[in-house]
Amino acid sequence: MKKRITLFLIITLCVTLTLLCCKNKSSENQNPSPVAEVEAYQSAFDSTAVDSFFDTYPLLKKYKSDVKQLYRKHQYHYVWFDKNGINEFAYLLYDKTNNLKDEGVETNVPYKEKFEAIHNNPAEKQKPNTETELLHSCLYFFYTMNVYEGLDSEKSKAVEWYIPRKRQSYISYLDSLLTNPSLINKEEKNLIGQYFLLKKALQQYRKTEKQGGWNPIPVDTTINSYKIGDSATAIAAIRQRLFLSNDLKNNSGSAVYDKELSKGIQNYKQRRGFLVNSIISKNLITDLNVPISERIKTIIINMERCRWVSSDIPKSKELIAINIPAFQLSYFKNQEVVLRSKVVVGKTMNKTVIFSAPMKYIVFSPYWNIPSSIKKNEILPGIAKNPNYLAEHNMEWNGNNIRQKPGPKNSLGLIKFLFPNSNDIYLHDTPSKSLFERETRAFSHGCIRLAKPKELAIEILKDDPEWTPEKIEEAMNSGKETWYTLKNKIPVYIGYFTAWVDNENQIHFYDDIYKRDEKLASLLFEK
Secondary structure: OHHHHHHHHHHHHHHHHHHHHHHHHHHHHHOOOOHHHHHHHOOEOOOOHHHHHHHHOHHHHHHHHHHHHHHHHOOOEOOOEEOOEEOHHHHHHHHHHOOHHHHOOOOOOOOHHHHHHHHOOHHHHOOOOHHHHHHHHHHHHHHHHHHHHOOOHHHHHHOOEOOOOOOOOHHHHHHHHHHOHHHHHOHHHOOOHHHHHHHHHHHHHHHHHHOOOOOOOOOOOOOOEEOOOOEOHHHHHHHHHHHHOOOOOOOOOOOEOOHHHHHHHHHHHHHHOOOOOOOEEHHHHHHHOOOHHHHHHHHHHHHHHHHOOOOOHHHOOEEEEEEOOOOEEEEEEOOEEEEEEEEEEEOHHHOOOEEEEEEEEEEEOOOEEOOHHHHHHHHHHHHHHOOOHHHHOOEEEEOOEEEEOOOOOOOOOOEEEEOOOOOOOOEEOOOOHHHHHOOOOEEEOOOEEEOOHHHHHHHHOOOOOOOOHHHHHHHHOOOOOEEEEEEEEEEEEEEOOOEEEOOOOOEEEOOOOOOHHHHHHHHHOOO
16 A cells, blocks of 8 residues: 555656646746847846947047946947847948038048948947947937037037037937937927038038039129019029029029019028119129028038937927027017017127026116226226216216116117016117118117017017007106016027028028137138
């Protein structure tokens, strides 16, 4: 009996072991372990290799901190290789850096020949290699910082750009690109829309340049200007020039100045910020003769400025933007322009500063508190020559300071808009309305004069039932200074763009009134 029980237990144990083995084999077949694949394609490399890599490639040292941060996050695992070798995004990144000129980036890829050797040699692209890995990480930071960020903030300040710049995390962005490489072709997250409009214009202008560009228009020194009905060889050349820049839809080749050409002239003048009329002056011909290469350079310079503008700014619920070279203010609500106004900006000796600040107050019927520099250089010498100077200019002493009383002759006009800042710049009305009819409007001491101040106040206070247009008009003409604190602060951005594409995809070029393009060009195109 005892022998039978022992035999039964042995048989039972064997059957149980057999079943367990079969179950384990079945589980292995149904759920193969991923460990082998992870070890083969996502294994970590020696962290000490990073320092030695940058000793070998010193031109990439500026990316060392970002590279180390990237691999600490990924625990020093390979990110540019998968089971098939170099991954899809590495190929796409290499292709993008070979076409940096499309992005308006005039710089050479460091160690370009090394990348060419890797991507042109199939054997180099198969197995994970630490050097290849680190090279591609540096290439990624090279691309993102040149295309998305541009010159560092210290260099942008050197060209007098004081709008705060947003530093983006390109390390987190890389994780998204590795998952979905096509995102790199949808860069709206990193750049404002104007950048892409300028990029398209750059492609068009380079295409025209490749086809020969435009020839110089002959200037007849005996003729001051052409008008409709005139005939000259230059007229045919002007027609061809305007056709090439899409200001004319058709080129008849006629040497007679007709209405069709007049429309092209007016369109060109409008794009250049000139007074719009049909007169073809010598100065206009000189402007038409600016080489296409110079226009291309201007587009590239302004693409760079777009990199300095946070992509969050255009998404603001409300926004007031002033473009100094265009002498124009635009007021946006929910990304739509609700008001445009001509402006007068600072003259060359009193440049309007490029910066941003939130608008907090509207002041109706304001005093003008004379700045100390104007008091010293203009008012006090005036008083010395004429004892009645203050009375004649509706001014008075206010302690040790001088101020101009409210009223229609006040230099600030009937209203001002304050966004407190260290530059003491603000928006205001002016009694000198004729200045807005000038082609170039750089006449102020630095503040910005508005052609439509009342309209701006009405639009800002549109949703406040207590401030009807009639009440605004009354407050402006009351002769008593009244302050109003805005319920919602409005961000004000004063920028400097000499090339800008409008909603109709027409590119506008504006004169570089403060010669800031020249400074920026010296940094972008330095050899």
